[in-house]
Amino acid sequence: MAGRRSAQWYAGDDRNSYIHRAWMRRGLPADAFDGRPHIAIANTASDLTPCNAHLDEVARSVANGVYEAGGIPLDLPVVSLGETQVRPTAMLWRNMAAMATEEMLRANPIDGVVLLGGCDKTIPALLMAACSVDLPAVVVPGGPMLTGTFRGVPLGCGTDVWKLSEEVRAGTLSERAFLDSESSMIRSKGHCNTMGTASTMGLLAEVLGMTLPGIAGIPAADSRLLAASHATGVLAVDLVNRDHRPSAVLTRGSFHNAIVALAALGGSTNAVVHLLAIAGRAGIDLTLDDFDRIGAEVPLLVDLQPAGRFLMEDFHRAGGLHAVLAQVADRLDPAAITVTGRPLVEPLPAAQVWDAEVIRSRAEPLQPHAGIAVLRGNLAPDGAVIKPAAASPHLLRHRGPAVVFDSVEDLHARLDDPALDITAESVIVLRGCGPKGYPGMPEVANTPIPAKLLAEGVRDMVRICDGRMSGTAYGTVVLHVSPEAAADGPLSRVRTGDMIVLDVPARTLHVEADLDTRDPSPEFLAALARPKRGWERLYVDTVRQADTGADLDFLLGASGDKVPRESH
Template identity: 55%
Template sequence: MTSGPGGLRSAKWFAGQNVPGFVHRSAMRASGFSRMAFEGKPIVGICNSWSEVVNCNMHFRGMADSVRRGVLAAGGFPLEFPTISLGEQLMKPTTMLFRNLMAMDVEESIRAYPFDAVVLLGGCDKTVPAQLMGAASADVPAIVLTGGPAAPAVFNGKQLGVGTDLWEYIDDVRAGRMSMADYELLEAAAGPSRGHCPEMGTASTMATIVEGLGMTLPGTAAVPAMDSRRLHVAEECGARAVGLALEGLRPSHILTPEAFDNAITLMLAVGGSTNAIVHLLAIAGRAGVPLTLDRFHELSARTPLLVNVRPAGEHLVEQVFHAGGIPAVMKAAEALLHTDALTVTGKTVADNLPTAAATDTDVIASPAAPFQPPNGLAVLRGNLAPDGAVIKCSAATPALLVHRGPAVVFENMRDMMARYDDPDLPVTADSVLVLRSAGPRGAPGMPEWGQLPIPSKLLKQGVTDMVRISDARMSGTAYGTCVLHVSPESAVGGPLGLVRDGDVITLDAHNGTLDVLVSDSELDARRATIPVVKARPTRGYAAMYVDRVLQAHQGCDFDFLTGRSAHPEDEPDAIFDGWVGGW
């Protein structure tokens, strides 16, 4: 049995005939493992984000068992370890506040323990990027295994996603078009199985991106959570982790600029979540790849929408699976990809592509006949967003992508919740709703508040969309003409904090501009009246977060975590050999 350059990393723990080797082997034997089970074999860590408070990840115990079978079958030795788990629905104030904490947990666990490779088992929105960030920094061979989309809900004979359809029904209730009795029936039907959101929300987008980056086996992203083939994939990922350990194939070999181009292209082709932009920027920062918002804009200009999935289309991710999965999407987008990029299979993207295109063109289109033309995502700049903002054009109202209207400003989420349904709110369909103090530091944590609700008096008039601007994020399941991630955020002095009710705001998504029609001198005068010191958490993780988090256009990572740590091969032997001395 061979291994990559430098041999097995775990040998530093277990191979020495000295006090450290004795203690490490003894610890394993105290856990019930004989030397025959682990000595001289690749040790594969199963990084499990299972939790009973995260419904997306509730089936991970069974998946971990399948990974374990694959590791053993390939001649490795599996060791499962837990990390914190981040669940969108129950975790407050927002999972994004804790993404970096989970990334630290994953990174330090990988580095501190004797793993030759790791399988990253994640599903819910922030778990996958957090694991990738940690793995990129630790740079131990790694492969990602996502949890798969949940079974679709069925209500009144219609298949539903988790969020996309819910937002419509919420508006129906607020407008008086749906009774509370029917709404309660919807609640009972909305979550029929474990697994992440079955539309192209953030979780499905991140699973797609993982395939685009080359960090998982082809075809894993879209396999439904409750399909037995999800367990087959888990076994294959476990077996491949052993191969990665022996070959020494690390994330740094795979997470190249070309890989990030491929991931962005796929994100655009499937109409993916804008949340993925922040996560990709953070992962790239860990990998040492100089990715910027401008690259998203450049790739959007050439990439059409090839997948007909909500919220940008009509189907769910399960239909994508049956149409050939993400490999079929990559085949359709082949001309736009760096097909010579390396993947965790040890082969290139070109080697992994299917030979034929998808046959169900109602789900996966050809580039010659896409569902929407390029420019499904726009990066905006102007005096409201000097460092950039984003808008998902593919899920917006086309007529609103160029718009001019007066601002209706909400100082924070509490202010918005108190006033947006006030019948006296001075708002019309042409107004531009503005929410501030919702960014990385201001909220804190940059919650998914960017899909500001349409005031009920407008809903009752038949208004279904309007321009909304914030320094927040938006659920990947959501839709509408929402300008997001305005940077710098208002809490650090960004121009969004200077907007007043009635100021005219202009949006031109086609030309990438976002401006408030107020002179520079007037903005400067307003800035001078805003207090410099803002309230902030005073203790614990939240205090560290607001002090060290980067802005949205930089991925919202901590400033002290960008880049890789020292490579595992450079770990000093003194840590192991100099502890008590050799025998």
């Protein structure tokens, strides 16, 4: 027992160790306190996070593996965030979930942890917590759902919601037919089946080295996920025995590899803000410019919605993550390791592509250059991002007049007004949606196309916002504009009619106006969030900007495990 972190609670014959042991003797074996590793299973299962609801079943398989390897598995429910359920946006609580998980890991008598996540914010929050505490840790991604169909056509979660709802607004699909598709959209347990944020972060958790190799992307309903979860439980005990911590795994090379993979996968723009936040907790010097520098020339190899045609079930049968990484192995850092202690690239030579339509070859990519593009200019001095793979090529260079909305409510009130002065050449500007302004940086940047333009056949326009967009969304959307309007960024002083110039190849975003001579509009200022209490107040007062990951300013850097003082 000596040397185990849990021994600081359980070892000894004094009153405190008596209390710690006695209250835990509820069916544990007699040798539970004699040196066996105590492994927490940080579980984000919740009926109100429907994409994570199956994680209790996954946890049982993990627990069996922990016990088989000689450890003591301990269920630890942690804060769960349902992307489709919580208001105003799950991103408002990502940092709270990370902080709460960090504190529970530090406060309890555990030697290591298995992190169970799936829905968008849960894996980033768990990884942020693990970096901060730096106990031996490993992730189990919950996996994507199986593909549902409607009228014989596969449905992509999120992506087809946006498409079908736009067709209703355009008058080309009946509202009845749209609602009929609702029961077909979600076929099974698991998170979204597109290459949205959940799929992206599950895959990137493996690329970062924080999962059992080969687990990411296994569908939630696939029995192989439970087998891999059992093996992860075994691995968790080994991590404790080797004292193998996140700080040994998460290096600059790990994040380099994640950026390469993000581009090759056509992953979510949300990964940018999450990777920056995880790196900030790990003490890794990662910047927004690294995403463009490392990922810009990486080819898009995965033909999945929203950038392509197929879905995650197809991705898995086509060879999955390792098949993609094998295609770009020359761009990966070979020194980066995984929780196994072995190099990430070690299994890649054996990987094969079983469906070249789903996973393209390096010689025949879906797009030759598909990384996240970072834009700068007088409209985004600290940067903004765009996903060229999901944009319309003809709009990547565009000049048009701004049509400005001061809030999401303003957008909803005026967007479909037939009298709105807007054309396909206009640039929709939505502000007040950054980390401080909303607050929480909601997924509203991919604003709808005005109904009158939809009726004319318009399906994409240039849109600019200081908020985010769903990883399942698509379109020519400039987002994460930094500094945000609520932080006195230039976006706060743009006016309707100002000419905006977007040049993605040149990586620039400008407005042809002297913004320094202007004040923000009263309507914009009135719409900003001004919370008086609770988490929202703490968040608005301390959150950093999107270009650094939108974490709280006092949570940066790994603090390492510090066992709390005895209270008895």
